Amino acid sequence: MNQLHTDNMLLERHHQIFIEQTPTAIAMLNKDMVYLAVSKRWLKDFKLEGQDIVGKSHYDVFPEIGDDWKAKHQQCLQGAIDICDEAPFYRKDGSIQWIYWDVRPWYNAEGEIGGLLMHTGDITEKKEKELQQKRVDSILKDTSELARIGTWEMDLHTNEITWSKIIYDIYGVSEDYIPSISTNLEFSKDVQSRALVETAVENLMEKGISVNIEYEIINAVGDLKLVKVIGKVEYIEGVASRLFGIIQDVTRIKESETKLKKAHKELETIFNSKSIALITTDNDGIINRFNSGAEELLGYTSEEVIGKHRPELYLLEEEQEQFRNDMIAQFGGDVTNSNFNYRNENINDTRQWTFKHKNGSMFSTLTSITAINTNEGVNEGFIAVATDISKIKKVKNELRNKNELLNLAEEISLMGHWQWNPIEDIGFWSDNLFALLDYHGEPFTITFGIYFEMVHEDDKELVFEHFEKAKKEKIFGKLTHNIITFSGNLKTIQILANVISNEKGETVEMIGTCQDVTEFKKTEQNLIQAKDNLEIVAKKLASQNKQLADFTHITSHNLRAPVANLNSLMEIYKLSDDEEERLDVFEKFDTVINRLTLTLNTLIEALKTKTGDSKEELEIVNFEKVLENTTQLLSGVILKSNAVVKSDFSQISEIEYNQIYMDSIFLNLIGNAIKYKAKDRTPEIFIKTEVMNGRNIITFKDNGLGIDLERHGHKLFGLNKVFHRHPDAKGVGLFLTKTQVEAMGGTISATSEVNVGTTFTIIF
Incomplete structure (x- = not known):
């Protein structure tokens, strides 16, 4: 141990x-x-x-x-x-x-x-193939396990088998386990493995043939292992006395071999890659490796350069001189020391180099140059890993130009951009956004709370709900609200944004713009106000034009009734032989003519002065006086038809109204009641005013022919619409009456039954 x-x-x-x-x-x-x-x-x-x-x-x-x-x-x-x-x-x-x-x-x-x-x-510091191979080989070597080998033997006299400790571990059994000649068969993974073991044991015990096999087992704890078994026979005086050998767990060795093969394939893939240029030189500076990426980058084939050229083939002389001086300064300390050989130093340098293509074109690269040293520190050459960055530089320049244009566009359009991480509550504002909101110091990290504090009090609920909805639905939409700037000014801003979510569906970022639309909103409000004013003027002009047209119809219509009345009086006068009666009719001629003259003068004055709203010339109108004037104008047709006109103005005797409109309404409704009287009964007309539900109402009820409302109700008040074959029916009276009532803000409706009569109701 x-x-x-x-x-x-x-x-x-x-x-x-x-x-x-x-x-x-x-x-x-x-x-x-x-x-x-x-x-x-x-x-x-x-x-x-x-x-x-x-x-x-x-x-x-x-x-x-x-x-x-x-x-x-x-x-x-x-x-x-x-x-x-x-x-x-x-x-x-x-x-x-x-x-x-x-x-x-x-x-x-x-x-x-x-x-x-x-x-x-x-x-940018890609390594050449040899260093990649050495790195991977070294890592794989260091991560490889030490060989796990155990010894075994079998006494052929007692058939007792002895294992070393490692074999118990390989088979996953405790040390009190008693192995036998069939143990290998018991743990064999499958039929093929058992057959291999049986044959080997038979050859060993019966024929004395040495065993050297590999097969898979599943040990006692269920682990799948690959084992290597070697066995031999020991003879004493020509008699086999024991079997002995080793059992090795080669599972991890096989895994390491597999990994080595995979790593080798990966290194081959890297070296053969066309996206990275790998170039190595020997200790004399001659190129000895030139991969596909280098061929793609420089336009030369490996056959053209390997063993024939130095890197000077594609490098600029001034950049080589600068590199030499930098290396001397780094390792030797004295650039003027021309005897110092920097190539013997452990150089590891990354910088931009300008390469010359075979066709003569120049392009920028990011190149790492690393010394290849032996274990004794002797330089064996260099490896260069190069990447074409000309496109990257071009993109960076374009990006810088676009950023400058973006900043200019933001200033012109009163706009800034922002981003916010709702999970960490970290936000970023562009410089122009800070400026739009009247902040001119050093930019700082923005939280939602800082922004929300600036939102106008009336818009806080709108803003909060908008952001919450955006986080939930992953769509931001357009948000316009008022904000109090850092200097206390009130501005209106419009926000647009994109919502970014992760693979879990969580909103992790919002990126958007913010535009100052204060002046735009003011201009928009002014335009809306101007539009409203124009609409008011247009409506007023239309109303005035309509009123002038109405007066034209009123004039022709209101004059028709008095003229008809004169014709009726003239007919009575001609047919009467009684001098007293003729004298009475003649006196009525005088009254009707005076009334007709008064009507003409009134209408002429109205036409001269009526250029405003019908409600502008209001006056107190007495219903009795209006009815009296109307019956005098219609006295001829009333006498001829024996019509009876009754009234009840006890609830409302007078009202503030347009006098001309009221005279016309009475004249039209009473005149129509007489004109469309029933042939079999005397016409009766009853006019009544009353108050219902707080509204002033007047009704005109007659017992005339009536109107089939199911058939004609939809066109009752239409212009030039008639419902009876009367020679004087023009379809103007009811149209003018409805127009005049509605011009004063009221409504008119009718109920009627054929051969019973009609009632017109006006709600003022």
Whole structure:
């Protein structure tokens, strides 16, 4: 056991020395993630030069490592392998370092995981095939388990079998287990394995043929293992006395071989990749390896350059001179010392180089140059890993230009951009967004609470519900609200955003814009107000035009009744032989003519002055006086028809109304009642005012012909619509009456029964 412990310590020390000297970025850690050894390249890549991190915790050295990486490390400590070709590493100083890594466990002599081996590197510092092969071979060698071999023997005189301790462990049985010649058959995995064992045992015991077989077993605890069995016969004086040999658990060895083959395939894939240029030189500086990526990058074939050219073939002289001076300054300290051979130093340098293509074109690359040294520190050449970054530089320049244009566009459009992580409640505002909200100091981290505090009190509920709905439905939409700026000004902003969710469906980020629409909203409000004003004016003009048209109809219609009345009086006058009666009719001529003159003058004055709203010329209208004037105008037709006109104005005797409209309403409704009287009865007209449900109402009830409302109700008040074959029916009276009533804000309706009569109800 002491020897084994010593071997473990020597093995770990060997690993430490190996790791410290390797030119790649490798670190060896124990199970507590404490550094046991690191390479110089590791220190350089992670800006730790001059620091002694051996003995320190990996997480103390890199506090920026998150829980996700720590979880992966724990998985690797359980035997997993974590390989990543490209990932961002967010450093504590705020920078982002893109790296690749290979993290896997290393095993001690007992086959137990002793810790982790980490191999990392900048994505631009690709390693050439040989270093990749050495790195993977070294890692696989260090992670391989020590061979597990046990001895066995069988006394042919007693048939007693003896095992060493390791065999009990291989078969998963306790040490009090008594093995037999059939044990191997019992644990054989399948029929093929048992047949192989039976044949081998038979050949060994009966023919003395040595055994050397591999087959699978399932041990007592259910583990599948591949074992190698070697057996021989020992003869004493020509007589077989015992069988002896070894049993080896080669399961992990086979796994290691499989892993080695896989790693070799991976290295071949890397070296044959056309996306990375790998070029190596010997100790004389002659190119001795030139992969497919280099051929693709530079246009030369490997046959054209290997053994024939130096890297000067595709490098610029001034850049080579600068590299030489930098290396002398780094390792020799004196650039003027021309005798200093920097090529013997352990160079590991990454910088931009300009390459010359075979066709003469120039392009930028990011190239890592690493010295290849022997264990004795003798330089055997260099390896260069190059990546074409001309497109990246072009994209960066375009991105910078676009960012400048974006900033300019934001300033012109009074806009800024923002992003917010709702889980961690961390937000970012662009400089222009801070400026829009009257903040001109150093930008700072924004939380939802800071923003929400600025939201105008009247809009807080709207904003809160909008963000909650966006987080739930993953759609933000448009949000416009008022906000109080840092300087106390009131502004209106409009927010648009995209919602980003993870694989679990959780909202993890919102990215959007914010625009100051204060002036736009003011302009919009002014336009709306102007539009409303124009609509009012348009409605007023339309009303005035309609009223003028109404007065035209009123004039023609209201004059028709008095003229008809004169015709009736004239007919009575001609037919009467009684001088007294004719004198009475003649006196009525005088009254009707006076009334007709008064109507004409009133209408003329109304037409001259009526250019405003019908409600503008209101006056107290007395219903008795209106009825008296109407009966005088219709006295001829009333006498001729013997019509009886009665009224009840006890509840409402007068009302504030347009006098001309009221005269026209009485004239039309009473005139129609007489015009459409029943032939078999004297026309009776009853007019009544009353108050119902707080509204002033007047009704005109007659006993005339009536109207079939089911047939004509939909066109009762239509212009030029008639319902009886009367020679004087024009279809204007009811249309004008309805128009005048509605112009005053009222309504008119009718109930009627054919041959019974009609009642018109006006609600003022």
